[in-house]
Amino acid sequence: MAGLSRGGVLPGLALLATLAAGQSARAQDMQAGSVTGLPVPRYVSLKTDRVNLREGPSKDHRTRWVYQRAGLPVEIVAEFETWRRVRDADGSEGWVLHSLLSGRRTALVAPWSKVKDETFPLRKEADEESSVVARLQPGVIANVASCSSSWCRISIGNTSGFLRQDRLWGVYPNEKVD
DSSP states (O other): OTTOEEOSOOOOHHHHHHHHHHHHHHHHHOEEOTTTOSEESEEEEESSSOEEEESSSSTTSOEEEEEOOTTOEEEEEEEETTEEEEEOTTOOEEEEEGGGEEOOOEEEEOTTOOSTTOOEEEESSSSTTSOEEEEEOTTOEEEEEEEESSEEEEEETTEEEEEEGGGEESSOTTOEEO
16 A cells, blocks of 8 residues: 555544543553653654655655655554654554654644535634634644643634534543644
């Protein structure tokens, strides 16, 4: 599959099960990374529009995918020297050179949605009754400004507002982001 492009996401039941497991299970899984000392797992984003996902932690390993979407969120699940093992929203895993990753927090809007023409309301305030400032399609990449464990303040271009945290892939359930 060398040379295939991978910019979107495909939903899966495993992702829904992971989200349903909640923050308590995730907190038990977190450890300090062997290289950085930062929490593993943790979310980061792709720094550039061309990132190779490799089978192993070196340039000698075969490229499995080529991501072509800067800002795409991925989850770091392991560290080895200058390489990070990452998982994307559809569960694919592989190794990426750390310099191609950014600590900037981004998230995908409901990548698991299979309902045709489904949209998700971006609200002015963190409240279901607040006015809608935009309707977001599944798979849209949003910049995460903050999360309060049930709502996240996000922005897409010049538009910002609040989306329920459980509608995002790129933040953990109940995670607080400042």
